[in-house]
Amino acid sequence: MTARTWRRALPLLACAWITMLLGSTQAAAAAAMSPEDTAAQALAERYAPVVRLQGDSSNCANGEQFQPTDVEAVLGDQQVALRGPWRPPELVKPQPEGKDLGLVFPGHFLDFPGDPLRPGCAYAEWSARINAVHPATVYAHVAADPAFPGRLSLEYWFFYVFNDYNNTHEGDWESIRLVFDAATPAAALRTTPTAVGYSQHGGAERARWGDAKLEVVDGTHPVVYPAAGSHANKYGRRLYLGRGSEGLGCDDTTSPRAELRPRVAYVPMARADYLRQYPWLAFEGRWGERQRSFFDGPTGPNMKYSWTAPLQDAETTWRDDSTTVPAGTLLGPSSTNAFCTAVATGSNLVRETLDRTWLLGLVLASTVALIWFAASRTRxxxxxxxxxxxxxxxxxxxxxxxxxxxxxxxxxxxxxxxxxxxxxxxxxxxxxxxxxxxxxxxxxxxxxxxxxxxxxxxxxxxxxxxxxxxxxxxxxxxxxxxxxxxxxxxxxxxxxxxxxxxxxxxxxxxxxxxxxxxxxxxxxxxxxxxxxxxxxxxxxxxxxxxxxxxxxxxxxxxxxxxxxxxxxxxxxxxxxxxxxxxxxxxxxxxxxxxxxxxxxxxxxxxxxxxxxxxxxxxxxxxxxxxxxxxPAPDSPGPGEHPGTDRTYSREGGGSVRHGVPPVRSGS
Structure with missing residues (x-):
């Protein structure tokens, strides 16, 4: 075989070898999987969610620009950095991989390309690039809760690279959970869920399996409507008003595009097993740039109470419904629409001035000064x-x-x-x-x-x-x-x-x-x-x-x-x-x-x-x-001369006398 032929054949041989290696690795992992994990994976595939994201747009300021992302698309990317908890945060490692995050790193954070306070199109463009070569992914995990023996939680975790909502921030973890009255995954396969919970900002909304508000495809796949920008998981196509655990502002799911069926990445039940397969689940830092207040990047699933005690969390944080915004008002401007606009405007003001306190002070001082000036310049x-x-x-x-x-x-x-x-x-x-x-x-x-x-x-x-x-x-x-x-x-x-x-x-x-x-x-x-x-x-x-x-x-x-x-x-x-x-x-x-x-x-x-x-x-x-x-005393009115009778012509002929003298009777 000539050298030229070898040069052409080597890339093909390398690809074939990598494919065989990956296949053998996956086969070995499957062979090593316990019967409990095998049943849990089958359960995860059976109830895999159908996602209906909001309509996207060529303009990054409109529509939904992000989708559930494979974590592997982020880790190892040349535009991502791991930074420390110091001020200013120093670079710990560029292009961190999953094995790097396995070192826990409490207080650290992943830094994505862009400025979360002034995002522009940077995150949307980056998300489009990395998702072009990685399929949309959801991470499934079956967990028990010692406080509730005989019951299981099947969790699906979605990762988005950016939260483009009122509180813009890098990274966004959302989830849905299905609860089974079953002690093992194998037993859960023989029954149906008793309840479903969709994460929404600081809380979650409950539905019973079979409720009218829960839409199901093919008998087992719950339909999820992530709200535009915030990715709060909703049950239907509505405009939702958030107060308290529902978030502050309005979540929009009114314009979904075609359904999306993310790839299910199964996370083994035992901690040692899932850390071996997904070492990044040991990371105790934040999946996004550190910022003040609610512009901070979130922690990962492993740091959530819903991961360590899912059924206890469901009992304490799930609510039965969400508040929808009525389509119209009785009279005048809508209070609910005004609320949505006011929260969005206020959030934008805070976001734009968060790292420029002098500007926020100037805006507040100017507002107070204008009100005082207007009130003081009148009687x-x-x-x-x-x-x-x-x-x-x-x-x-x-x-x-x-x-x-x-x-x-x-x-x-x-x-x-x-x-x-x-x-x-x-x-x-x-x-x-x-x-x-x-x-x-x-x-x-x-x-x-x-x-x-x-x-x-x-x-x-x-x-x-x-x-x-x-x-x-x-x-x-x-x-x-x-x-x-x-x-x-x-x-x-x-x-x-x-x-x-x-x-x-x-x-x-x-x-x-x-x-x-x-x-x-x-x-x-x-x-x-x-x-x-x-x-x-x-x-x-x-x-x-x-x-x-x-x-x-x-x-x-x-x-x-x-x-x-x-x-x-x-x-x-x-x-x-x-x-x-x-x-x-x-x-x-x-x-x-x-x-x-x-x-x-x-x-x-x-x-x-x-x-x-x-x-x-x-x-x-x-x-x-x-x-x-x-008119002012001793001054003519508009269009008249001193001493003249104020008379104006009507259209079509005739005239009318204006400027009736003040009548003080009855005052």
Missing amino acids: WSDANPLPARTRRAWGQTVVAALRLVRQRPGLFARFAAAFAVLSLLTVALAGLQVARRDAPTDLGAPTENATGFWASLTALAVTVLTIATYVVLLAAVTTTLDQLDRAVPMTAERALRRLIPLWKPLTRAAVQYFVVIAVLTLFVATIPLAVYYAVSRAFAVPIVVAEQCSGRTALSRSRLLVKGRWWRTAVPLAIVTGLGLAVGPVTGITLLLGTDLPPVLVNLVSSMLFALAMPVACAAVVYLYFDRAV
Whole structure:
């Protein structure tokens, strides 16, 4: 045989030899396996979980970027390092392998490529690279518990290289457990599980075998829905709200991709046996970079109470259900959605400033300073509700609105009730959409089918009705204040009747106002223009009602009233409307964090508060309009000259006299 032929044959011979060696090693391991382990491995294969990860995305900021990973893909990788517990942590060994971790190394940690506080795409790209050559893997282990003789725990452990949730951190160990009323694996093969537990952050959720919420494939394979980023194991496709052991935040499993069946790597029952096969199970350090607080890397399965005493752990930490987020709200912003957003935003703020305490201090100090400045630059006293047409500081508009509601509770209660009735139409439309998605009975928890033509049409209808409700309420409050200013008694019914002749100009003003804003917000570059337009035309609806003019004239008139005082108008409007929108969600978040009330009841409470707060906010907006409409002493109003009668032309001919002198009777 020529040298050239030998050179070509040697790689093939080497591959064949390695294959034979691995095969003989596996055969020897199988031959050496005890009958108990043989039965346990068969049990692990029979109940191997089916994993339905969330949909992935080409953008590493969206979707699920990680899958259950073979530990061997991480150990020995050139981008992984073992570091010590000192400050700063010194390098102990680059590219550590399983046998290296077998030296225990308490207090040490594995350092993966990237910065867990600012992950970017580093972990996603690394995970994709190592998982491209290693199959998705789950580690199965059967264990007994001396405190519960005659019962066994079958555990499946999933390892992810990164937790891309509110508390981002390197490494993530999650598990599911099946409990058998059997003393041996062989006996467990002759029966079925009695209970199942899915790990979720600091706790786990229980299901009985055969429960409706437990989905099973082919009779024995439980289906697991890992939440996007956090990998908390869930039983279904829902949006879950976390408090306490459920984690803080919201877990999303609504958009699963095709099912994944990870390779089952069996872990022998006896410690000596599994350390011989998986020496890394002796590691007492952390599977991820050390960080402060909950951004720290986790310890491995062998350091968990659920590994050493699985049945005791199940008795003390498993709960019967998880809290799902309702698909919609009754009125106004959803407390549960606001809770999810607030937790995510707060977590991002903490994460970005964890290693830059000066920045966190600057943010907090700036926030306090802005609140103090805004509150100190206005007046809160001498805020009588009437006369309405008088100049007020923005603080006085808020106090005047509150006093007006206190003086006329029946009137504003009817406004709130009418607002609630109109708003419930949006709930009815949302309910129709939930019914079309065939959502379950838990108040329409969202599923992955909430897309398409009908969903878009329903969303558009809900948006239009929400805008119409706000416009009607703002107009009704305006005509009420206008008539009270003229010493004319008013009721909610009379106020609504007075709006009927004005439906055309109100519709014209509202449609142009919201359509222009919607178009301008389609592009990032024009968003500042949308904000400017929103503030400068914010008084169009009150102007139509109080000055009896057309929609187009009202928009122009509003622009003139705000001209030269844009910032002095924008800030009070933002504060007033922000307070009205925030009362319900802030109360809801407080209840979610401080009580065990169900989210449905919390959303109901926040919706009632929203219905009560919106008439107050509308009254404050109307007071801001009257403040702008009343000229300063001895100064002309917008578009007029000193000494002239303030008369503006209507569209289509005719004129109307504006600037009705303040009527002080009834104040």
